[in-house]
Amino acid sequence: MIMRFYISVFLILMGFSSYSYAQQTGQYKIEATPKSILDEETATLYNNILNKNDKISWDIYVPTTYNIKNPPGVMVYVSNNNRTDIPVGWLKIMEERNIIWIAAYMSGDSFATQKRTLKALLALLLVEQKYMIDTERVFISGFSTGANIASIVSMDFPHMFKGAIFNNSAFFWKDNIPAQMDLIKNNRYVFVTGRSDPYLLHMREVHRRYKKAGVEDSKLLVIPRWKHKNPTRRRFLEALEYIDQGYSK
Numbered sequence: 001m002i003m004r005f006y007i008s009v010f011l012i013l014m015g016f017s018s019y020s021y022a023q024q025t026g027q028y029k030i031e032a033t034p035k036s037i038l039d040e041e042t043a044t045l046y047n048n049i050l051n052k053n054d055k056i057s058w059d060i061y062v063p064t065t066y067n068i069k070n071p072p073g074v075m076v077y078v079s080n081n082n083r084t085d086i087p088v089g090w091l092k093i094m095e096e097r098n099i100i101w102i103a104a105y106m107s108g109d110s111f112a113t114q115k116r117t118l119k120a121l122l123a124l125l126l127v128e129q130k131y132m133i134d135t136e137r138v139f140i141s142g143f144s145t146g147a148n149i150a151s152i153v154s155m156d157f158p159h160m161f162k163g164a165i166f167n168n169s170a171f172f173w174k175d176n177i178p179a180q181m182d183l184i185k186n187n188r189y190v191f192v193t194g195r196s197d198p199y200l201l202h203m204r205e206v207h208r209r210y211k212k213a214g215v216e217d218s219k220l221l222v223i224p225r226w227k228h229k230n231p232t233r234r235r236f237l238e239a240l241e242y243i244d245q246g247y248s249k
Contacts, residue, residue: 025062027091030126031055034118037125049114050122058123059084061091061101062131073099073137073244076123076153076161078116078146081108085143089233093240097247099137100127109145116149117156124160137246141165143230158183163243165236167192168199168228172206181213188217190239194226 034043035052043052050056063072075094079085084103094101104119120140127133140161142150147166154164155171155178170191178184189210193203200222207220219242223235231239241247 023066025064025066027059027061029057030060031057032122032126034122037122037129046118049112049118056119056122057105058126059086059101059103059105060127061086061094063095063098063100065095065098066131068132070098071132071134073097073134073139073247074124074127075099075101076120076138076140076150077101077103078120078140078142078149078153079103079108080142080144080146082106082110083108087230087233087236090236093233093237097240097244099139099244100131100133102127107146113149113152116146117153120149120153121157121160134246136162137244139163139165139240139243141167143167144169144228154187154189155184156180158187161187163188163190165190165192165239165243166203166206167230168194168197168203170203170206172209177213185214185216187215188219188243188245189215190219190221190242192221192223192231192235192239194223194228196225196227198228 033053033055034046034050066072082105084105086103091101102123104123107116107119124138138161140150140153141164147169148171150164151166151170154161155173158180166189191203191207193200204220207218210218221235221239223231
C-alpha cells in the first residue's frame with residue numbers, strides 16, 4: 001500500500017527529534033494541515049486524498065497529569081459520523097490510565113476510506129509532534145464503519161498501533177495476508193459486539209479468522225442485552241485493559 005510506504009519512510013526520516021512538547025492538557029479542539037504535520041514533499045504525495053493546505057480539526061483530550069517523565073499512551077478514535085462523539089465516561093478512563101484521546105471531525109461515512117484512514121494517521125503524527133508519548137501504548141478504536149477504518153489502519157500500520165478495539169464492526173484481510181503479519185501477531189485486539197447487534201455473527205467470524213491466522217492475543221467481547229452501539233464505560237475499560245498491557249500507575 002503506497003500510503004503505508006510513504007508514512008513509514010516519513011517517520012524514519014523525521015526521527016521524532018524536533019518535537020516540541022506542549023503542556024496544554026484537558027479537552028480542546030486542535031487544527032492543522034497535512035503540510036504542517038508532514039513535510040511539503042510528503043504532504044504533496046497525498047494531495048489527491050487530502051489537500052495539503054486544508055485545515056483538519058480534531059477533538060483531543062490530554063490527561064491533566066501529563067508529564068514527560070511518565071509519557072501517556074494514545075488512543076485514536078474513528079467515528080461513524082462527522083462528529084467526534086466521545087461516549088460518556090470514556091474520557092475519565094483516558095485520565096485514569098494516562099492516555100491521550102484524539103478523534104477527527106468530518107471523518108464519517110460520507111467520506112472516502114482513504115481520507116478517513118489518512119486523518120487517523122495524521123492524528124497520531126500530530127500528537128507525536130506536540131507531546132512526548134509512550135509508543136508502546138498507541139491504540140486505535142472506532143464504532144461501526146469507524147471500526148472498519150480502525151481495522152484497516154491497525155492491519156496496515158501494526159508497527160505504529162500496538163492494539164485496537166473494534167466496536168460493532170471490523171474488516172478481515174481475506175486471502176490478501178498482510179505483509180506485516182508477524183507484527184500483527186504481536187499486538188492485541190478486542191472485538192466488541194452485543195447479543196442483539198445485527199453484526200454479532202460477523203464479529204464472531206472475524207474474531208475466529210484472526211485466531212485462525214495466528215493472532216492469539218485477540219478477544220471477543222459479547223455484551224448481553226446490547227445492540228449496535230458503543231459499549232458502556234465499564235465494557236470499554238474491560239476491552240482497554242486487555243490491549244493495554246503496558247499500563248502501570
